[in-house]
Amino acid sequence: MNILAGIGRSFLGILSLIGRITIFASLAISHLVRPPFYPREFLVQLGYIGFLSLPVVGLTALFTGGALALQIYSGGARFNAETVVPSIVAIGIVRELGPVLGGLMVAGRVAASIAAEIGTMKVTEQIDALTTLSTHPMKYLTVPRVLAATLSMPVLVAIGDIIGIMGGYLVGVTRLDFNAAAYMTNTLDFLEVSDVISGLAKAAVFGFIVATMGCYHGMNSGRGAQGVGRATTSAVVSASILILASNYILTEVFFSA
């Protein structure tokens, strides 16, 4: 009976957490369209989340594109299909690997940082101070971060896609003896607008998830250094899991027909 009770408690705990996160995300969305707005905070976050994540996303895309080209070439050689390298690299990067790996890297960098910053603000009473200064913490802290992440992730992933395809191109041309012009032609011929749009839509969702998880766990951080540490870990873990789960759902929505 104790085991069953334990399983029940865990299950209820998970349901309760999902409910709390859903309410938090709904509140964040509702505050997005209600004044006051804090454009300066938004621009600061746009720079931090968007611009400063570019090296991480770019390097991830570059090496992933290169490795993907090698993998597809060696796998395709088993049934004489080496020529599909450019198109598979492009589709793989744009549809899946660009948004998912970009999302996971940004989750590691941004969700952790947001949770640590807001968690520290909470334990040092800065969140209470904001409230006493007539400033809603959700509007001042959460909305600029969520909006900045949701808008900047598609741009980051678009740049990452180009860099990833370039990674595949460099490996294809220098290591696998592809003709440079033919590689580019194959890439562009097989890539469709819907591939790009689906990837960017995923990126926007992942950006929303990353910032929302960072803010939620920061705002609900426990006391002291340990509490902030746990909030940081929870933010990264939950953002990563939600990115992978929502990626599957979005892929079903976009491509299952």
Add this chain to the structure above:
Amino acid sequence: MIEMTDVHKAFGSKQVLRGVNLTVQSGESMVIIGGSGTGKSITIKCILGLVHPDSGQILLDGKNVEDEERDAFLAKFGMLFQGGALFDSLSVWQNVAFRLLRGSLKRPKDEAREIAIEKLRRVGLTPEVADQFPAELSGGMQKRVGLARAIAADPEVIFFDEPTTGLDPIMAGVINDLIREIVVEMGATAITITHDMTSVRAIADKVAMLHGGKIRWMGPVAELDGCSDPYVDQFIHGKAEGPIAAVR
């Protein structure tokens, strides 16, 4: 005037406030004393609406604080937090002028900066401090900046949460004097939470002792030393023996 009537608050199974009744007249400096964990901070947070009481009523000038429009309501208050609670990412003047840079009290940036520098001067800090960041300041300077922020918008009511904790005796004396001067000068109502009996004597018009989630004793500061209540006597003289358990 602030009136708390039969205010209760529990966190889970832990009952923190068990019927607090407290009246603070306008322009009066009330100091709440009591052991750690007796609910002093929660009392202040209930008045500010940071924590919602389970039952009871809190009135500000006869109006229920729960019914007030939040922005206008909070504009009447200033608060000095125990650790300062300064925003790390903002410079000192931006911290002080925080309320003047946004919301209903928004002023032009230059004017807000001027007011911030004036408030910094009022708490004994030079204009050079204005462009520094909180992390560059000592604990005493951070407290002064927090005090400047609390008074920046000339509030009607100011809360001081452990204003001298962590400061050396001289700096604690400076902060106590500043609080007293500012409260008298502004004619503001002040509620201070402290364990520091020197602060109590320097700041208070009236003293209330919170124990067991209720106001145990309340009276003018002049009557504090002659108080016959054994709880008050033990607390103000720091005796290990008495009705208040040393281990809580």
